[in-house]
Amino acid sequence: MTSDRWPLARLAVHGTMIVLAFVAIFPVYWMVVSSLKGDGDIYSSRLWPEHVTFEHYAYVLDAIPMLGILWNTTLMASATMLAQVLTGLLAAYALTRWRFRGSSLVHGLVALSWLVPFQVTMIPNYVLATRLGLLDSLAGLVVPNAAAAFAVLVLYNGMRGFPKEVVEAARMDGAGHWRILWQIVVPNLKAPLAALAVLAFISAWNEYFWPLLLIRRMDNAVVQIGLQMFMTQEGNQWGAMMAAATLSSLPILAVYMLLHRHVIDSFMRAGLR
Amino acid sequence: MTHVLDAPVVLAPRRRLGLRLPIAPWLYLAPALAVIGVWIYWPLVEAFILSFYQWNMLPTSTPRPVGLANYENLLTLPEMRIAVRNTVLYIAGLLPLSVVLPLAVAIVTQDLAGPLRNLYRSLIFVPMIVAPIVAAVLWRWLLAERNGLVNQALAALGFSDVAFLRDPDVALWTLVWITGWKLIGFSTLLLSAANASISPAYVEAARMDGATRWQIVRDIRLPLLSPTILLLTMMTILFGAQWSFVYINALTGGGPLKSTTNVFYLMWEYGFQSLSAGWSATAGVLTFAAFGLIALVCLTLMKRMAVYDE
Numbered sequence: 001m002t003s004d005r006w007p008l009a010r011l012a013v014h015g016t017m018i019v020l021a022f023v024a025i026f027p028v029y030w031m032v033v034s035s036l037k038g039d040g041d042i043y044s045s046r047l048w049p050e051h052v053t054f055e056h057y058a059y060v061l062d063a064i065p066m067l068g069i070l071w072n073t074t075l076m077a078s079a080t081m082l083a084q085v086l087t088g089l090l091a092a093y094a095l096t097r098w099r100f101r102g103s104s105l106v107h108g109l110v111a112l113s114w115l116v117p118f119q120v121t122m123i124p125n126y127v128l129a130t131r132l133g134l135l136d137s138l139a140g141l142v143v144p145n146a147a148a149a150f151a152v153l154v155l156y157n158g159m160r161g162f163p164k165e166v167v168e169a170a171r172m173d174g175a176g177h178w179r180i181l182w183q184i185v186v187p188n189l190k191a192p193l194a195a196l197a198v199l200a201f202i203s204a205w206n207e208y209f210w211p212l213l214l215i216r217r218m219d220n221a222v223v224q225i226g227l228q229m230f231m232t233q234e235g236n237q238w239g240a241m242m243a244a245a246t247l248s249s250l251p252i253l254a255v256y257m258l259l260h261r262h263v264i265d266s267f268m269r270a271g272l273r
Numbered sequence: 274m275t276h277v278l279d280a281p282v283v284l285a286p287r288r289r290l291g292l293r294l295p296i297a298p299w300l301y302l303a304p305a306l307a308v309i310g311v312w313i314y315w316p317l318v319e320a321f322i323l324s325f326y327q328w329n330m331l332p333t334s335t336p337r338p339v340g341l342a343n344y345e346n347l348l349t350l351p352e353m354r355i356a357v358r359n360t361v362l363y364i365a366g367l368l369p370l371s372v373v374l375p376l377a378v379a380i381v382t383q384d385l386a387g388p389l390r391n392l393y394r395s396l397i398f399v400p401m402i403v404a405p406i407v408a409a410v411l412w413r414w415l416l417a418e419r420n421g422l423v424n425q426a427l428a429a430l431g432f433s434d435v436a437f438l439r440d441p442d443v444a445l446w447t448l449v450w451i452t453g454w455k456l457i458g459f460s461t462l463l464l465s466a467a468n469a470s471i472s473p474a475y476v477e478a479a480r481m482d483g484a485t486r487w488q489i490v491r492d493i494r495l496p497l498l499s500p501t502i503l504l505l506t507m508m509t510i511l512f513g514a515q516w517s518f519v520y521i522n523a524l525t526g527g528g529p530l531k532s533t534t535n536v537f538y539l540m541w542e543y544g545f546q547s548l549s550a551g552w553s554a555t556a557g558v559l560t561f562a563a564f565g566l567i568a569l570v571c572l573t574l575m576k577r578m579a580v581y582d583e
Contacts, residue, residue, distance in 0.1 A: 012381070013381060013382050014385075014389070016378060016382060017378075017382060017389075017393040020378060020397050020457070020458075021393050023457075024397045024398075024457070025396045025397075027400075027408075027411050027412065027454075028399055028400075028403060028411070030411065030415060030422060031407075031411040034414065043420045045425045045426070086304070087304040087308060088305065090303075090304060090305065091301065091302050091305035091306070093301055094297075094298040094302045095298075095302070097298070098295060098297065098298040100295045100298050101295075109314070110305070110309060113314065115565065116314075116561065117515055117537060117557070117560065117561065119515075119537045119544075119560075120554075120557035120558070120560065121312070121317055121319075122540070123316075123319075123320065123323065123330070123550050124319035124323070125312060127330075128311075130332075143308075143312075144312035146308045147305040147306075147307075147309055152305055177297060177301075205404065206402075206404045206405060208406060208518075209519075213545070223404065223406075224404055227406045227407065227410060231410060236417075238417070238420075241410055241414065242410075242411070244410075245407045245410045249403060249404065256399070263398075264394060267401065268466055
């Protein structure tokens with residue numbers, strides 16, 4: 001291309017990407033740096049703390065049950081992820097394996113459910129959760145999200161490409177559907193399954209609205225709500241706020257650092273459909 | 274149990290046994306359908322019913338039927354008009370950040386290669402995985418009046434302070450920016466991937482015919498990118514205003530002077546702050562109907578406009 005011959009264009013390309021990367025990453029960097037600054041230093045625009053201090057972290061860990069909150073979120077996100085993968089697998093298997101009366105209607109209803117904004121159904125959902133005694137509980141966060149249109153559709157697309165002959169051969173050998181699903185289909189779906197698991201975990205971790213309705217006490221909070229409560233309490237205690245925000249991002253940032261290529265691929269795989 | 278896809282044998286035993294329903298597929302579908310039915314479709318029906326009632330959400334009180342009064346009230350309420358206008362502004366403001374800019378970047382950087390490319394990709398994607406509330410908190414700090422880094426930078430350049438979250442003329446755009454900040458990387462990656470998958474043969478052929486760089490972009494790249502462009506546009510239109518909810522709730526509460534509220538925030542205010550469940554449900558039904566219509570139009574346009582590389 002032209003840019004190979006014209007170094008200035010190449011420079012412009014890198015310049016664009018550097019600006020974009022800076023805009024993306026700097027706020028996160030500034031959050032971490034601010035959390036490490038002492039109170040005397042916090043309002044300076046210095047890009048690195050004069051003295052690194054962990055006092056804000058100590059304060060946060062003391063002021064709110066941060067570790068418990070992180071544990072709650074991990075538990076909630078893992079359970080949601082597992083449930084969505086499981087219900088998605090079963091539903092996608094039914095939709096790809098059989099042609100039955102109503103199958104396209106079911107497919108349509110599942111896809112359409114993605115379009116229903118949560119705010120539209122929130123009051124009936126809240127009433128139902130209250131009746132079922134799910135208020136202020138982690139189970140209440142997981143149950144309504146135990147199935148997702150997105151999971152069904154991603155796995156449906158993954159399974160559709162699966163060669164029928166293989167399934168036929170297994171059926172000849174006398175394998176039932178349950179065994180075919182777990183021993184033949186699932187092992188061949190590693191890529192979409194991994195992608196879905198990563199996505200479901202991250203989106204459950206980042207879920208905001210439903211916990212906002214359901215969770216009342218800091219002990220039962222997930223990070224999104226814990227942080228929100230902390231923000232209302234502490235107002236402009238910027239150092240403490242940034243320490244809390246950093247702590248609640250650490251697990252997900254660590255996952256990302258380990259798996260970044262994979263995480264990006266999963267988001268794109270999902271987005272491209 | 275022989276209802277394997279495309280197997281004509283299925284019909285024979287079925288006819289003999291009369292109306293035998295295939296049970297197995299429904300067993301496999303049951304968990305997903307139960308969750309979606311109980312937590313999405315049934316509440317949707319209930320919300321529709323509730324839109325004809327007045328109710329303050331207290332378990333001790335019974336909803337009172339009011340006919341179409343909720344609809345009449347909402348449609349004439351100035352609050353609703355502001356919320357609708359702001360919803361449109363949120364979406365319009367997000368489109369440059371979620372489609373136009375990423376598209377430009379994807380085209381400009383099409384032949385970026387090597388290890389640096391992966392580094393850029395990993396970095397620009399970070400906002401996507403940062404939790405929305407964390408984004409809210411850290412931008413609140415960056416944009417803080419007087420001591421925030423952005424205002425310090427503005428002061429250094431000789432500008433006066435901007436009250437990013439308290440000035441009615443600026444607040445909505447601040448929230449649009451924060452919402453968009455999380456999306457730029459994702460859109461850029463999606464469009465770059467689509468751009469990279471365009472066969473170089475087309476570009477080569479066009480160049481042989483003497484096409485300029487711009488002509489190649491206009492006549493080859495843009496049409497072939499159209500499915501991805503339309504997908505991102507549709508997602509922004511349908512979900513953009515919902516994505517900004519967390520920032521409205523955490524940063525401005527819909528203010529100042531209702532300047533940052535939108536229909537989704539209005540539903541939340543009616544439902545859980547002023548406890549008028551009927552109004553909230555009515556706003557929900559109207560919003561859902563409007564966005565359903567928009568989705569239908571988008572899908573039709575997408576089918577008609579998208580160009581696929583067969």
